[in-house]
Amino acid sequence: xxxxxxxxxxxxxxxxxxxxxxxxxxxxxxxxxxxxxxxxxxxxxxxxxxxxxxxxxxxxxxxxxxxxxxxxxxxxxxxxxxxxxxxxxxxxxxxxxxxxxxxxxxxxxxxxxxxxxxxxxxxxxxxxxxxxxxxxxxxxxxxxxxxxxxxxxxxxxxxxxxxxxxxxxxxxxxxxxxxxxxxxxxxxxxxxxxxxxxxxxxxxxxxxxxxxxxxxxxxx
Amino acid sequence: xxxxxxxxxxxxxxxxxxxxxxxxxxxxxxxxxxxxxxxxxxxxxxxxxxxxxxxxxxxxxxxxxxxx
Numbered sequence: 684x685x686x687x688x689x690x691x692x693x694x695x696x697x698x699x700x701x702x703x704x705x706x707x708x709x710x711x712x713x714x715x716x717x718x719x720x721x722x723x724x725x726x727x728x729x730x731x732x733x734x735x736x737x738x739x740x741x742x743x744x745x746x747x748x749x750x751x752x753x754x755x756x757x758x759x760x761x762x763x764x765x766x767x768x769x770x771x772x773x774x775x776x777x778x779x780x781x782x783x784x785x786x787x788x789x790x791x792x793x794x795x796x797x798x799x800x801x802x803x804x805x806x807x808x809x810x811x812x813x814x815x816x817x818x819x820x821x822x823x824x825x826x827x828x829x830x831x832x833x834x835x836x837x838x839x840x841x842x843x844x845x846x847x848x849x850x851x852x853x854x855x856x857x858x859x860x861x862x863x864x865x866x867x868x869x870x871x872x873x874x875x876x877x878x879x880x881x882x883x884x885x886x887x888x889x890x891x892x893x894x895x896x897x898x899x900x901x902x903x
Numbered sequence: 904x905x906x907x908x909x910x911x912x913x914x915x916x917x918x919x920x921x922x923x924x925x926x927x928x929x930x931x932x933x934x935x936x937x938x939x940x941x942x943x944x945x946x947x948x949x950x951x952x953x954x955x956x957x958x959x960x961x962x963x964x965x966x967x968x969x970x971x
Contacts, residue, residue: 832957836964836965840928846928846931887916888916
């Protein structure tokens, strides 16, 4: 009997009574990888540009220019590490699903909910830090009647962020799994290319929507 | 008033993906909160209807805000 393609998290062990899933392990590996990559990229900057430094600086400048479409220059400069970490983490997580036997962490809804809730909480914290008590007045603008709607909006944002990322990535894996079962040779390759592109787009969308939420929290 | 056009292809991608799940997310949150409050206060279906409408409102407001 053929082995069915595996979709979603699977419990592989237990530590102190807490079940450990395979996506949890891959999440930790990706986190360490992103950390190492960041150290490698930022280590020993030289006066004369090396190829690595040139590429990294160009990419960072491009990303900064894109983010400044949403936020002011000084805000982008200040909170850039947050955005680039979010982007690189999600991108590598999405792409890691192509390694055989390595489940993509973003195909687990717990990971995407964690990311989305963390992002929204961070935005609340930054908005409060930047604007002080003034920020809470935006919840009752234009009038106190809008309080439930404004609150509901804050709850809605992480839900839609998490659902979007999870739905797209796990959908891609399901499609790839089915196509691989039906036609295991050559046919999955274009689908994989498409999935790679979509993985990039999803990381991009998550980051730019976070920037857009950042902007609304800071400007209102 | 001139039509606002997306600046680049990324903005189009952003918008298309934000639209669908934005509406769905707000609707789902509305339904869940309404259902939970109805169960809590035993007032079915008052809160469910109210929060569903609120959810739709929030979803559309988000879209309009994005479009501006």
